[in-house]
Amino acid sequence: DTTPVVVTVTGAAGSIGYAAVFRIAAGDMLGPDRPIKLRLLELPQAVSAAHGTAMELQDGAFPLLTSVDIFDDARAAFDGTDFGLLIGAKPRSKGMERADLLSANSAIFAEQGAVINDVAADDIRVIVVGNPANTNAAVAAASAPDVPAERFTALTRLDHNRAIAQLAAHTGAPVRDISRVSIWGNHSATQYPDIFHARIGDRSGADVAADTDWLVGDFIPTVAARGTAIIEARGASSAASAANAAIDHVRDWVLGTPADDWTSAAVSSPGAYGVPEGLMCSFPVRSVDGAWQIVDGLEINEFSRARIDASVAELQSELDAVAARR
Numbered sequence: 001d002t003t004p005v006v007v008t009v010t011g012a013a014g015s016i017g018y019a020a021v022f023r024i025a026a027g028d029m030l031g032p033d034r035p036i037k038l039r040l041l042e043l044p045q046a047v048s049a050a051h052g053t054a055m056e057l058q059d060g061a062f063p064l065l066t067s068v069d070i071f072d073d074a075r076a077a078f079d080g081t082d083f084g085l086l087i088g089a090k091p092r093s094k095g096m097e098r099a100d101l102l103s104a105n106s107a108i109f110a111e112q113g114a115v116i117n118d119v120a121a122d123d124i125r126v127i128v129v130g131n132p133a134n135t136n137a138a139v140a141a142a143s144a145p146d147v148p149a150e151r152f153t154a155l156t157r158l159d160h161n162r163a164i165a166q167l168a169a170h171t172g173a174p175v176r177d178i179s180r181v182s183i184w185g186n187h188s189a190t191q192y193p194d195i196f197h198a199r200i201g202d203r204s205g206a207d208v209a210a211d212t213d214w215l216v217g218d219f220i221p222t223v224a225a226r227g228t229a230i231i232e233a234r235g236a237s238s239a240a241s242a243a244n245a246a247i248d249h250v251r252d253w254v255l256g257t258p259a260d261d262w263t264s265a266a267v268s269s270p271g272a273y274g275v276p277e278g279l280m281c282s283f284p285v286r287s288v289d290g291a292w293q294i295v296d297g298l299e300i301n302e303f304s305r306a307r308i309d310a311s312v313a314e315l316q317s318e319l320d321a322v323a324a325r326r
């Protein structure tokens with residue numbers, strides 16, 4: 001199919017947006033045959049910066065990029081959109097309570113969800129990157145009653161990729177020989193990177209996980225706190241790796257996951273694995289015919305169950321806090 005697709009990126013002048021748009025224009029997200037019309041949505045004060053990014057995109061002379069348009073109005077930016085990368089969000093400012101952060105963002109994502117409902121393509125696919133990503137995605141989905149909930153997702157692929165990278169570093173197995181890693185729950189400190197079902201070179205994940213000191217004392221906290229470690233080292237939050245993960249997520253959603261592997265994404269729970277319906281929870285997922293399917297039938301041991309439950313409880317409390325404020 002060579003009809004151009006419309007891709008709307010919010011927060012396009014921010015760090016992740018800046019890293020993402022060049023990869024999208026280069027064809028890394030939708031393949032080498034799909035022409036792209038890029039729409040950049042920004043706050044009015046960042047529109048000028050977005051124009052600068054658009055000039056650089058022009059200077060990339062990307063054969064697949066047929067247009068770049070800049071908006072500060074969501075309704076215009078999402079008109080007919082096929083793919084929405086919702087990266088822009090209100091950052092946590094000094095002294096801000098978590099409840100205030102949740103409600104400030106829920107206002108943004110409720111508005112964008114409603115606009116998507118009204119004007120986007122019927123088969124739009126949305127990935128929310130802006131934090132708190134899972135709850136923002138749940139709010140957007142709830143504000144778009146005519147769009148099937150499975151078309152809204154949130155990014156936990158960065159956590160997934162970080163888990164693979166840590167496994168490679170720990171075991172010496174090359175990244176390409178590691179499969180079936182799972183991230184469960186929230187994109188937050190409570191997330192649970194599960195390796196019990198993984199394949200790591202010629203070892204089973206359960207075998208590697210048997211080193212409980214490493215699993216509990218090193219692996220899980222390193223993956224969960226990687227974002228903080230990068231802020232400390234770089235003086236800025238992870239941007240290129242987050243953009244890379246968002247592109248991985250959309251590419252696999254459209255083009256499919258490898259036959260004997262799966263990935264992780266936050267999707268609207270249908271009640272799977274005891275996760276209440278409607279929570280936007282990270283699961284192990286496969287993409288089949290352009291739709292995410294939660295990998296079913298995995299045996300969840302007690303160790304995993306406790307950690308999944310804790311992260312799911314946090315997701316529920318975030319959604320409750322948002323509902324209480326509205």
Ligand code: NAI
Pocket residue numbers: 010011012013014015016017041042043046087088089090091108128129130131132133155156158159187237238239242
């Ligand atoms: P940034 O502050 O560099 O850029 C954010 C951009 O969004 C700014 O240019 C801002 O003007 C824009 N923006 C804010 N509200 C907007 C709105 N209502 N509509 C359109 N644009 C809006 O931030 P950065 O580093 O690019 O991060 C973006 C978000 O991604 C943050 O919320 C961050 O916490 C989150 N994040 C999520 C990750 C994940 O794995 N889910 C990983 C890393 C970051």
